[in-house]
Amino acid sequence: MKITSCKTNHIVNPLGYGMEQATISWIAEDTSSKKQLAAQIIVSQDAEMKTVIYDSGKTPELSSLAAELPVKLAPYTRYYWTVRVWGDDGDEAVSDVNWFETGKREDGWQANWITPEWEDKNIHPYMRKSFHINKKIKSARAYITGMGLYELEINGTRVGQERLTPYCNTYDAWVQYQTYDVTESLQEGNNAVGVLLGNGWAKGRFGTFGDLNTPYTDSFALLCELRITLEDGSVEVICSDSDWKCKPSPIIDDTIYNGEIYDATREIQGWSKAGFDDSDWEKVREFDAAGLGKVTDRLSLPxxxxxxxxxxxxxxxxxxxxxxxxxxxxxxxxxxxxxxxxxxxxxxxxxxxxxxxxxxxxxxxxxxxxxxxxxxxxxxxxxxxxxxxxxxxxxxxxxxxxxxxxxxxxxxxxxDLEQTGEIETSDPYVNRLFLNALWGQKGNFLDVPTDCPQRDERMGWTGDAQVFSGTASFNMDTYAFYVKFMQDVYEEQKFCDGMVASTVPTFSKMKGSESSFAGGGACAWGDCATVIPWEVYLHFGDKAILERQYESMKAWVDWIRRQDQQSGDHKLWTAGFHFGDWLALDGPIEGGVMGGTDNGLLASAYYRLSTNILSKTAKILGHTEDAAFYGALSEQIKSAIQDEFFTKNGRSAIQTQTAHVVALHFDLVQPEVRDRVLKDLQVLLKKSGMHLKTGFIGTPYLCRALSDNGDSESAYKLFFQEDYPSWLYEVMMGATTIWERWNSIMPDGKISGTGMNSLNHYAYGSIVEWMYRNMCGINPIEEAPGFRKFIIKPSVYGKLNYAKAKIKSAMGMIESGWTREEDGTLTINIAVPFHAEAVAYLPDADLLAVKGLEGLSASQDKDKVKVELPAGRYTFSYLPSRDYDMKYTIETSLQELLVTPETRKILEDALPLLLQAASGDMGFELPYSIGEAAQNADSFMFGMMFGEADLNLLNEKLMAVPVKLRTL
The missing domain is CATH 2.60.120.260 (Galactose-binding domain-like)
Known part of the structure; x- marks a missing residue:
């Protein structure tokens, strides 16, 4: 056994991070044991673990997902900890020594904000101070922040590897400072500290909605303390104050949007070194930081x-x-x-x-x-x-x-996010799609989950962040990243009476509680307040984020309640501005941004979702009255939605794909009518030739709604479409990230427009969550979050020879993959980490035919075999009860038959008028398939196009054409 991935508050050895309390986590692996019998945590004030301040003792109560340390944290203090784990097979292991160090916490600043005295506030400054240390140094820390961005040097050497500090947050509510260990940078004798300042998010041209200039301050400013502990125990503090000096730097201009202009001929060599002659440098003055929030311990990852x-x-x-x-x-x-x-x-x-x-x-x-x-x-x-x-x-x-x-x-x-998930299939285009979503996450997870990273926007759009949060948390360890972002969400809510802004931070002075395009209060966007903390809890199993965000979650739901009450208290959300199913293809204006699904349904669906999440969160945190109240409200909303938007038999009043998707995925209809809703969705998909028409709300859940309701066949057909609109169309067109629009690039290679057309926009990359959950089958469950217990339920499809996923979960490595062997055998490989357990559903399996079940609890569950799995690695193989091999038939979509040369030739010979109809010359839409048209044989279209054709013979000819699968 060995102990790995030791983290404090989900960060490895955090220095100077904000933490009300320290929570540790770890992973035990490489063990023959299945379960943890006990664990022991020791916290010390020294790395040798001799000055122990907390010892949990050997106890079965400790969870590797989150163990809170009952230690009162002091400022400026490093704490060391180890964990020992005992397994049920008699093995044990102890971790390496880990540490975390507090920052200033609530200790006041001796330093002052300073700024150059220059009248021109656009001149970029060098700032420096010389000082002398006449004793031997034991340790030293720099506590620093700057407006807009800063780089720190000591004695001529850049400190640390972090870029774009102090990062992007709601500066009028709180300002982060960073802590650096600068012990090795300082020396006994003469020293110098230097800071280079530039524009960034707080200062300079940045923002949206036309509010683009100096969103928080128009001055360069610096706040810095060097706290130096000497060998004799004394402490010296070097502060930013009026004794510092400044000089124009080589940066002529810089902004987030426009870039940087740098003149190296203006560089001052040795400017931050000890002994540099700064006698001709200019004075600084104190800076009035009244418009900025409280300077606070950092939360941003580097x-x-x-x-x-x-x-x-x-x-x-x-x-x-x-x-x-x-x-x-x-x-x-x-x-x-x-x-x-x-x-x-x-x-x-x-x-x-x-x-x-x-x-x-x-x-x-x-x-x-x-x-x-x-x-x-x-x-x-x-x-x-x-x-x-x-x-x-x-x-x-x-x-x-x-x-x-x-x-x-x-x-x-x-x-600095750790990649935790990966997917590989036999299809290189599918693999490229996964990578496109992953690269979209990398590019847009630069301190804030932005919509796009390139144009004059780069904002933390809350809707994009919300719909992608599940995928993001499969791909990477997002816990600490989202803790910081959700802090900003709540700080913005405090300005807006609980309303959630459309972009966080807003970078706008237009803050209020009224719903609007520029302000916020839109469904799916504002619901990031509830959905993101819940997704993070589900994936990582630490309820601390729910505790941090509970008041934010409640404030958002209560804000929606007030909108409903002002509109008549119908338990629906029908008022205010909504982006709706943004960029869907079924809107009233072709090429427009607004989708065709009624915003009243979508907003009410999210009202139901957020209220339900709040109720479950309240129960977890022990707020029993809130749990009961919001649980009852959630059911009232569901009932009101059914009365307003569905008949008693389940027919939706809104005939769009997204309307049916949210009804299924958000549990808006009764169980007895779910099949009706699913069938109606299937009909809508066939009318569109098995192409999606969904936007930002419908797309993330489209394939999941189908697979989770027993129709992975349709989900796969959608997924594998290769023409516009589809996920693979982008891949075919050479995309290496996810596009903002389904047709960002046209088939002829031309860009479809320039007004709003990002080629790196991760929202539609949320299909990857379906790939993890349904294609490969890995599903966390609410009853045991953090993958303490989970479900493996893969869906096999004939266009893939294999699909497999790996996730380094909070419990350890999870694997789930399936392979279709040449002899027709289906092989499924599963790995369950130490102290976790899984329930696997083997698709199209007969209990008596499955190899690999020895010693396991297994049962027949309709067409699946259900297997209870403790920790370990498993391989199951069997001949499935159905043939997955793909065959062309008269039930295959006409679109696919017409783009395949061999089958197109068969149709040309058997049904010559079909090709004329396909070219659009006959003035009506083609049916989804020949078989579907044949079911309505008296129709004019069928009679005209198919006549006396022998459909049985046609079917035989189509089935004789081999289906070629792409492979690696």
Whole structure:
């Protein structure tokens, strides 16, 4: 046995993070044991674990998912801890020594905010202070924040690897500072601390809804304390104050949207080193930070260069441009080895796509997305300080030396999130789709879950964050990331009487409690307040996020209640502005943004969802009165929805795909009519040729609603569509991230528009949650969150030879995969981690025919075999009760038959008028399939197109054509 993944508040060895209490977690693995018999936690004040301040003793009560340490936390203090685990097979293990260190907590600041005295507030400053230490140093910490962004240097060396500090949050409610261990940076004797400041989220052009200038402050500002503990036990504090000095830096201009302009000829060599002569530097003054919130211990995970990419091609375009192709739409910047003469100005422009094989960036709208650098004549490696870009292609201008592709490296930048999930199938296009969603998450999880990372927006749209939160939490350990984001959500709610903003942070002065496009209060968007904490709890099993966010969740539901009460208290949500099924394809205006599903239904469905989540959360936290009240309200909303939008037999008043999807997925109808709702959804899908018409609300749940209600066949047919609109259409068109629109790029390669057309927009990547849950079968359950217990229920489909998923869950590694062998055998492989258990449902199986069940509790469950699985690895194999091999028949969609050359030729010979109808010459829509048309044989269409055709013979000819599957 070994103990791994030891974390405090879901972070490895956190330094200076905000924590009301410390909660630890770990994973036990590589053991023959199935269950944890007991565990023991020891907390000490020293790394040798000699000064013990807490010992839990050997106890069966400790959970590896979340064990709260009953230790009163002091400021500026490092705590060390270990955990020992005993297994039921007699083995045991003890972890390495882990630590966490508190920051200032509630201790006041001795430092003052400072700013340059310059009248021009756009001049970017160097700021520095020299100081002397005349004793031996034991340890030292820097506590620092700045407006808008800062980089810290001590004695000429940059401190840490974090980028874009102090990050992006609701600055008028709270301001984060960061803590750095600078013990090794300081020296006995002379020292100097230096800070470079730039624009960013708090200062500079940023925002949306037309409110784009200096959202929180118009001044560069710095707050810094160096707290130095000496060997004799004394403490010296070096503070930002009026003794600091400043000088203009080489940064001429920078903004999040436009990029950075840097003149290396203006650099001051050695500016942050000890002994530097700053006698001609200018004074600073104290800065009035009244418009900013309280300076608080950090919550943001570090933003880092998480990986690097090398370009795949250096292109000379038809227009004569020199363009680097990174081969992947990424977020970050280029690191460039430059050898240009002094005074040479180079410019790097960033874009997502080529048009007519030329560089293109019009879909970035007003964002210039440039890096302009003036060389000082030295051979060096350069990269921007305070800018990031969303791009695949970079246009290079101004180079006088021959450009060499090996001089360029793509720095991929995002929050320090551990990837925990992966999916692989036999189909390379499906694998690319998974990677597209993963890259979308990387690019948009840069401190805030943004909608897009490239154009003049990059905002934390709450709707996008909400619908993707389940997928995100399969792909990565999102707990700490979402803790910070949800803190911002609640801080914004306090300004708005409980209403949730459309974008968080809002970066807008238009804050209030009235629902509006610019303000907030929209269903699905505002419901991030309840859905995200619940998803995080479900995936990681630590209720601390529910405790943190309970008042936020309750404030949101109560805000909706007030909207209903003001509209007549019908237990429906029919008032206010809603984005609705955003960008759905069934709206009243072709190409418009508003979908065709009634917003009253969608808002009421989310009212029901959030109220139900709040009730369950209240029960978990012991708020029994709230649990009962909101539970009853949830049922009243459900009943009101049924009365308003459904007949007693289950027919929906709104005939859209999304209306039926939310009815099924949000449990809005009674069990006895679910089949009717499912059948009506199937009819709507067939009318669309098994193509989706859903938008931001319907799409995340479309395939799940089908599979969870027993129709994975239809879910797979939707999933495997390759023409517009579909997920794989994007892959076929060369996408390396998820698009904002289903037709962001047209079949001819032209971009469909520039007004709102991001090529890196993860919302529709939520299909990956269906891939984890239904394709591969891994499902967390509410009764045992954090995968303490879970369900394995895969769905097999003939267009795949295999599909498998791995998740490093909060309990350990989970695996679920299936393979269709050449002899027809189905093999299913499952791994259940230590101290967890699973219930597996083997599809299309006969209990007596399954190999691998020895010693396990198994039973027949209709067409599945149900197996109880303790921790361990399992392989099951059997001949399934149905043939998964794909065959063309008269029930196959006409669309698929017509795009397959062999079957199209058969139809041309047997049904010549069908091709004329397919070209649109006959003035009516084709049926979904020949078989469907044959069921209505007296129709004019059937008689005209099919006549006396022998459908049985046609079916035999179609079945004789082999179906070719893509493989790796």
């Amino acid at each position: 933003v880092l260069v998480k990986e690097t990419l090398k370009p795949v091609e250096l292109i000379r375009t038809p227009a004569g441009e020199l363009v680097i192709d990174m081969g992947q739409n990424m977020v970050g910047w280029l690191r460039i080895h430059i050898r240009e003469p002094k005074g040479t100005q180079i410019k790097i422009s960033h874009g997502e796509v080529l048009q007519d094989d030329n560089f293109y960036r019009d879909n970035l709208r007003e964002a210039k997305a440039e890096y302009i650098y003036t060389s000082d004549g030295t051979d060096r490696v350069i990269e921007p300080h305070f800018a990031f870009y969303g791009f695949r292609y970079a246009k290079l201008e101004g180079f006088t030396e021959p450009v060499q592709i090996e001089d360029f490296t793509g720095c991929v930048v995002y929050s």
